[in-house]
Amino acid sequence: MPRSAAYFLAAVCGGLGVLMFFWRAAPNMWIGVRLPWTFADRQIWDKSWRLAAMFLTGMAVGALFSFKIFIISVIHLVVLGILYPIFLYWRKYNTLRFWKDQGWKDYRPVARCRGCGHFQKLPDAGALAEARCEACGRPFQEK
Ligand SMILES: [Zn+2]
Structure with a gap:
């Protein structure tokens, strides 16, 4: 790869990565x-x-x-960038299910009772x- 292309890629990714450390958008399109x-x-x-942001800097x-x-590193960004939220969601809600409300980004969580x-x-x-299971009354999150 020519040096100029390397510097260009580094500037674009690094610029965006560093920017993303300091500025964070709300969910958007x-x-x-x-x-x-x-x-x-x-x-x-x-x-x-x-x-x-960390991967872009990397x-x-x-x-x-x-x-x-x-x-x-691009492959890592794509694969782990998708697996990481899925893992976090699974750990928190005990399922990967979600439900969708009216708007295009109105995704809402579904929780699965551990009991x-x-x-x-x-x-x-x-x-x-604060939620409790409608079926058995168990809280979804341990206090
Ligand atoms: Zn339950």
Whole structure:
């Protein structure tokens, strides 16, 4: 890869990565880790955003070394960028299910009871802390 292309890639990725450390957008149509699981939970959106910022910065450094390292870091960004929110969501809600309200990004979480396996729609991510299973009365989050 010509040096000028390497510097260009490093500048674009590094610039965006560093920017993303200092500035974080609310869920939107253009930028961020845009998945149903990140739209359903703002906390997971924010954590995924931070991971993407780290990877972009890593990609910038990788581009300076070689194109091969750059490509490897791109693959990591894409694969882990998707797996990470899925993992966080699974750990928090005990399911990957979600439900969708009216708007295009109105994804809402579904929680699965750890006691009886009952699936329950939640109005938003914040409701998880107080919600109890409708079937067995068990709280979804341990206090
Ligand atoms: Zn239950």
